[in-house]
Amino acid sequence: MTATAEANDNQTREGAPVKDLYEIGEIPPLGHVPKNMYAWTIRRERHGPPEDAMKLEVVPTWELDSHEVLVLVMAAGVNYNGIWAGLGQPISPFDGHGAAYHIAGSDASGIVWAVGDKVKRWKVGDEVVVHCNQDDGDDEECNGGDPMFSTSQRIWGYETPDGSFSQFTRVQAQQLMPRPRHLTWEESACYTLTLATAYRMLFGHHPHELKPGQNVLVWGASGGLGSYAIQLITAAGANAIGVISDEDKRQFVLDLGAKGVINRKDFKCWGQLPTVGSPEYAEWFAEARKFGKAIWDITGKGNNVDIVFEHPGEATFPVSTLVCKKGGMVVICAGTSGFNCTFDVRYMWMHQKRLQGSHFAHLKQASAANKLMIERRIDPYMSEVFPWDQIPKAHTKMWKNQHAPGNMSVLVCAPTTGLRTYEDVLEASTR
Ligand SMILES: C/C=C/C(=O)SCCNC(=O)CCNC(=O)[C@H](O)C(C)(C)COP(=O)(O)OP(=O)(O)OC[C@H]1O[C@@H](n2cnc3c(N)ncnc32)[C@H](O)[C@@H]1OP(=O)(O)O
Numbered sequence: 001m002t003a004t005a006e007a008n009d010n011q012t013r014e015g016a017p018v019k020d021l022y023e024i025g026e027i028p029p030l031g032h033v034p035k036n037m038y039a040w041t042i043r044r045e046r047h048g049p050p051e052d053a054m055k056l057e058v059v060p061t062w063e064l065d066s067h068e069v070l071v072l073v074m075a076a077g078v079n080y081n082g083i084w085a086g087l088g089q090p091i092s093p094f095d096g097h098g099a100a101y102h103i104a105g106s107d108a109s110g111i112v113w114a115v116g117d118k119v120k121r122w123k124v125g126d127e128v129v130v131h132c133n134q135d136d137g138d139d140e141e142c143n144g145g146d147p148m149f150s151t152s153q154r155i156w157g158y159e160t161p162d163g164s165f166s167q168f169t170r171v172q173a174q175q176l177m178p179r180p181r182h183l184t185w186e187e188s189a190c191y192t193l194t195l196a197t198a199y200r201m202l203f204g205h206h207p208h209e210l211k212p213g214q215n216v217l218v219w220g221a222s223g224g225l226g227s228y229a230i231q232l233i234t235a236a237g238a239n240a241i242g243v244i245s246d247e248d249k250r251q252f253v254l255d256l257g258a259k260g261v262i263n264r265k266d267f268k269c270w271g272q273l274p275t276v277g278s279p280e281y282a283e284w285f286a287e288a289r290k291f292g293k294a295i296w297d298i299t300g301k302g303n304n305v306d307i308v309f310e311h312p313g314e315a316t317f318p319v320s321t322l323v324c325k326k327g328g329m330v331v332i333c334a335g336t337s338g339f340n341c342t343f344d345v346r347y348m349w350m351h352q353k354r355l356q357g358s359h360f361a362h363l364k365q366a367s368a369a370n371k372l373m374i375e376r377r378i379d380p381y382m383s384e385v386f387p388w389d390q391i392p393k394a395h396t397k398m399w400k401n402q403h404a405p406g407n408m409s410v411l412v413c414a415p416t417t418g419l420r421t422y423e424d425v426l427e428a429s430t431r
């Protein structure tokens, strides 16, 4: 008998009521899987801004394969890939998974509600957080290599249709990690995607793993990725130089542990590189050098940074490749401002810099990052938590770069904020 069937049977024997659909904030009996669930869905014909793309629907609850787990989502994290999935840009998720609808959401905290018959590490009732890397687990990269290089590698909730903006989400068993017990459900849901990505960027690219005493330039230092990068760099005994666009964020970034903070609005060297040798290039170069000098004011004269933590892309890339030191690494995981990155290649070859792409993290890296959270070496810095009905609005705020420093969460089944356990949830729920 599967765990689900057993739980349903128990509930029937105990006479607890079971239903086919539960309202948001109503908790089914432990292990009872209702036929249907509420979900914020995206459909191909609705691609566009978050509030047009995401609509509330009742859909069938996911069925499980043998290595999969159904999680009752307590809270979910807000990430950029919910925006990209809604927009259908740069690619539509439907071209990948081909499902009729897409449920976004690549971060979650919740309770294991049902397990496939081959799942051994998790059982119904376990309190978990979810990392967003999936793969088929059967090729060389997944077995002795790096699962992030597997041809089957995909991001749950972006390249799969069963993300966390619904009462139940379906994940592979290897995606689960223990939840930090000192955090609330919403705090637990806000960090895994950005923290694990930052962890791989800084520690996953041998021989450029971050070392004590090194200097790292962090773009978007108050953002999701940036706020964890600063904390990881500080925890490693290295120096973070954070970039912001608004003085209101300066103290926040210093409090994260940054050695210094630079406001990008004080400089005018952003966007694609002008043609080398043109007057515009000379102007850009003088301004970029001024930016480099602002870094030296923090690191000491002549000390370019060992690592540039890149994700804005097109707007910042020419400068990133210039201010990285000889033999250093520009590590990039996104192109928020545009994908057409340009740079003066002379500085790349003559100074023998490494350009390294990086994408999320495998379980071992996500787990190492999660351990730092469990041990309270990293703070989630949850900026804001939204109720279930404001999931699209939360994404609009991020898309417009109007969100407060840190990482955002949304409540899903947790009936209110501030709850830390399943028992807390039961007490606060309307069941
Ligand atoms: C954790 C959070 C993460 C994030 O937030 S990341 C940010 C959000 N994510 C994104 O923005 C995703 C962006 N992804 C993309 O835009 C696309 O994902 C890529 C541009 C990266 C790649 O596009 P694709 O269509 O997946 O490329 P192909 O799989 O490499 O190839 C497609 C077709 O091209 C053929 N092909 C590949 N290499 C060659 C070659 N060397 N010579 C000839 N053909 C080639 C293939 O076979 C295939 O073809 P056939 O479609 O017919 O199967």
Ligand SMILES: NC(=O)C1=CN([C@@H]2O[C@H](COP(=O)(O)OP(=O)(O)OC[C@H]3O[C@@H](n4cnc5c(N)ncnc54)[C@H](OP(=O)(O)O)[C@@H]3O)[C@@H](O)[C@H]2O)C=CC1
Residues within 6 Å of the ligand: 079, 080, 081, 193, 194, 197, 219, 220, 221, 222, 223, 224, 225, 226, 243, 244, 245, 246, 249, 264, 311, 312, 315, 316, 333, 334, 335, 336, 337, 358, 359, 360, 361, 398, 401, 406
């Ligand atoms: N490949 C992967 O595995 C992952 C990729 N990503 C991607 O990384 C990107 C950032 O994600 P996240 O940190 O969560 O987002 P946030 O919005 O929380 O932070 C991004 C920060 O970037 C800065 N920024 C925005 N526009 C520009 C610009 N034109 N020039 C310089 N800085 C800019 C902003 O800071 P300020 O205005 O203060 O400078 C902003 O706070 C997204 O595109 C996301 O999809 C995220 C996680 C994983």
